Structure formats: C-alpha cells, structure tokens
Amino acid sequence: MLGRVLPVVSGYFFALAADLLALVLTHFLSPWLVPSPFPFFVAAIALSAWFYGVGAGLFSTLLATLVTNYFFLPPLYVLTLGKEDVSRLGLFLLVAGIAVSLMRAQRLAAEAQSRLGAIVASSDDAIVGLSLDGLVTSWNAGAAHMYGYSGDEVIGHPISRIILSDFQFQMKEILSSIRLGETTRQFETIHRDKAEKPIDVSITISPIRNKEGHISGASMIARDITGRKQAEKKLQGYTEQLQLLSRRLVDVQENERRFIASELHDEIGQTLTGLKLIMEVAPHLPPDAMGEKLAQAQQLVTDLFEQVSRLTLDLRPPMLDDLGLLPTLLWHFKRYTDVTGIKVLFQHAGIENKRFPTEIETATYRIIQEALTNVARHASADQVMVWVVDDSQGLNIQIMDNGEGFDFSSTLLSGKASGLVGIRERAELLGGSLTVQSDPGQGTRLEVDFPPEKLMVAPLEG
Ligand SMILES: Nc1ncnc2c1ncn2[C@@H]1O[C@H](COP(=O)(O)OP(=O)(O)O)[C@@H](O)[C@H]1O
Ligand SMILES: [Mg+2]
Secondary structure, rough: HHHHHHHHHHHHOOOOOOHHHHHHHHHHHHHEEEEEEEEHHHHHHHHHHHHHHHHOOOOOOOHHHEEEEEEHOOOOOOOOHHHHHHHHHHHHHHHHHHHHHHHHHHHHHHHHHHHHHHHHHHOOOOEEEOOOEEEEEEEEEHHHHHHHHHHHHHHOEEEHHHHOOHHHHHHHHHHHHHHHHOOEEEEEEEEEEOOOOOEEEEEEEEEOOOOOOEEEEEEEEEEEEHHHHHHHHHHHHHHHHHHHHHHHHHHHHHHOOOOHHHHHHHHHHHHHHHHHHHHHHHOOOHHHHHHHHHHHHHHHHHHHHHHHHHHHHOOOHHHHHHHHHHHHHHHHHHHHHHOOOEEEEEEEEEEOOOOOHHHHHHHHHHHHHHHHHHHHHOOOOOEEEEEEEEEEOOEEEEEEEEOOOOOOOHHHHHHHHHHHHHHHOOOOOOOOEEEEOOOOOOOEEEEEEEEEEHOOOOOOOO
C-alpha cells in the first residue's frame, strides 16, 4: 500500500518544490527575464510531468498559474482572472502534455529494450553479436552454456578463433556478403565447444543495421540440434532394420514354401503314387489278390490322413488358436519327447486358463519350438527345463538344457544363426528381449522377456 502511495505523494512534493524554486529564481532573476517571467515555471512543469506523470504535471501547472498570477502579473499580490491567464494555462498544459507523452514514449522504448534483453538473456539458443570484421560484441547466457566460454573470455575476440570448425572459412565469406547487404542466411553445420566436443548446430546470421540504416554488424543465432540429429540417425537405423526385416520375411516365406513343397512331394506325393499304382494293377488281378491290394490301399489312405494331420500341426497347431498357449505347449512337449527321447521338465505360473494376444502366443510357441529343436540338433542333452511365468514383471520364458553349450556371440557374428536371429527378432518386434547364456560344456540357457504392457488382450470389437 505504502509502496503505491509514496510515488504519488512524492510527485506532488516534487511539483511543489519545483514551483517554489521557480518562484525564488524568477524573483531574483526577474530583471533578466524580460520580456517573460515564465521560463522557470515552464521548466518546473516539464520536470514534474516528465518525472512523475500526469498528476504531478497538472498540479505543477495549477500552482504555476496561481503563483505567476499573484506574484508577477499586474495587479501584483491579488488573484485575478483574465484572458492572458487562460492562454498561459493553455501554454503550461501544453508543456506538461508534451513532457508526459515524451516520458511515456521513452519509458515504453526502455521497457521494450529490457524485454528484448531478457529474451536474449534467457534464450537457450546462443545469440552472438558480431562486428563486421568478425569480433564478438555480445555473448548471451545460451552461448556461454553451449560453447563453454564466458562473455569475458570472448568479447572483443574474433569469433573464428572461438568456434573451432570449418566455420572459420565460412564466416569470412558470410561477413563479406553481409557487408554487401545480403540478408539472413541459414544453414546447418558442426561447431566445437571449448572442450572441442562437436555440436550439431542450426545457424542463422542476419545483418544488424544502425539508426541510419547502415549495416554495422551481424547477429548469429545458433541452435543446438544434436538431439534432432541423433533422432534422425536413430530413425534411419530403424528404417534400415525394417528393410532388413521385410527382406528376411520374404526369405522366411520362401523357405516355408520350400518346406511345404518338399513335404508334399516326398511324403504325400509318394503315398499317392503308391495308391495310384495299386489302383492301376488291381482290376487286372484275380479276386483273392485284389482283396490283398485293397487292404494295402486302405493302409496307404490311413497313412495319408496321418501325414496331412502332421503337416497341419507342424505348420500351425490349430489348438494354439482354439485352446491357447498352455495346452499347445503340453502337447508339443509330449510329441518332442516321443520323437527325440529328450525329457522336458516344464514349470509354469500365471499362464493357466489364460489367453494372451495372438502374436504373443504365437511368438512364445515358436521361440520354445525353435529352442527345443536346437537342443535336439546341437546340444547332445538328455533333458531340458522349460519355464514360462507371467507376473507383474511381464512374461518370462526360459529354456535350459544340460548339453554341451556353445559360444553365443561368435555364433551370432558368423551369420549362420538364422534360428537364433529369428528368436531375437520375434522377441524385439513385440517389445521383448533375448538373452542367451552358454559356455562350452555348461549347457545353454535361453531367456526371453515380454513387458507386461504387451500382454494385454485388446477388447473384442463390436
Ligand atoms: N542349445 C544349444 N546347444 C548347443 N549349441 C547350440 C544350441 N542352440 C544353438 N546352438 C548353436 O548355435 C548355432 C545356431 O543356431 P540356429 O541359429 O538355431 O541355427 P541352426 O539351428 O539352423 O544351426 C547352431 O548351429 C549351434 O551351433
Ligand atoms: Mg536352429
């Protein structure tokens, strides 16, 4: 409250004091003030209005009118009101008005200037003032932060010696074209900071003109785009990975077709050929022999059914869609042990009577299938432990064998690990990760984790 009242009150005091001073000065100097006794009052009004605004200006005007009327205008020492008083009042008001508007304009300009200064000071961008011969004239906090030099270290020094890069050559050329009146230039380049660490920057250089409109220097705004550049590089990496994946997808599809084709040709094709032969000879045989051939044909048809059903199961067990992960795994382990003689010790938690998104169920099944095939083909193990647990950490899958182990990193680098790479890709495509721990003679532990947010089943539509 006091803080707001005080400037107002002090304005009126100032006006009073200024008019009193004007009265005293006019009194003593009046012989020299012919023809007008008013210049000191005009000054008092102008100063009051300039420093304290409209209120003090008007107050000073009123006082000056009364005092000059009383002390200096005949009839002296009486207050009268004449035509000249009105015109004098008008003159005083004009002076006060001019002083107030000048003061306001100046204050606005100063405010704009300090606002601009605050923007420059608080900007994250480096904003650097340059003379036409390339000396640093100003250096904001953003520049100090970005390049690691304080203002004291650089102001007055050539910019080309501060920012180490091929920028040194560019800068000379840019400044000479700015001298010729060229407007803003924008480009991206690499600067180095005090520790010589490279920074990706986007640079804008514009001419600075003085009041007369002549180019007197240049401003350089540098924005750190290291983050953007890194993101671009990452994106590029993803794009390349995606291209690689889609190429692999085509390969995998082709291999699958080759597998189905050979399965159809080698197994089903052979059985069908046998069946055809029997049917061709049977009509020409005596009835007893024909009965025997018919029995053979029946056996072949039974074989065919079995082959088709095995092929179907190999391609994609229908129970994975119908019954879910756990029953399919149990079925797969039984068949695996029957065929390979390798014992599967299966432990599970949190997956009973539960459905996961189809892609998670498929990936989990395929990963375990491939890992178990590897155990049978490469590990010389006699038992394998499989572990599938879903809890708040996500879905954890582990396959551990007691076989001979292998060197995982050199196998990956050898480029002959399409099965393991496939496991990793399946895991990563669904936001998961693969770790393999294996040492020659120590068995192998393969682990895949899917994060919990990938395990939510999307609600059915409609
Ligand atoms: N459980 C395992 N025990 C021992 N060696 C393994 C095991 N799994 C994978 N390997 C080794 O890693 C190699 C790459 O496996 P993989 O990518 O599945 O390709 P492939 O099975 O077609 O050879 C195998 O050739 C084998 O040498
Ligand atoms: Mg394999």
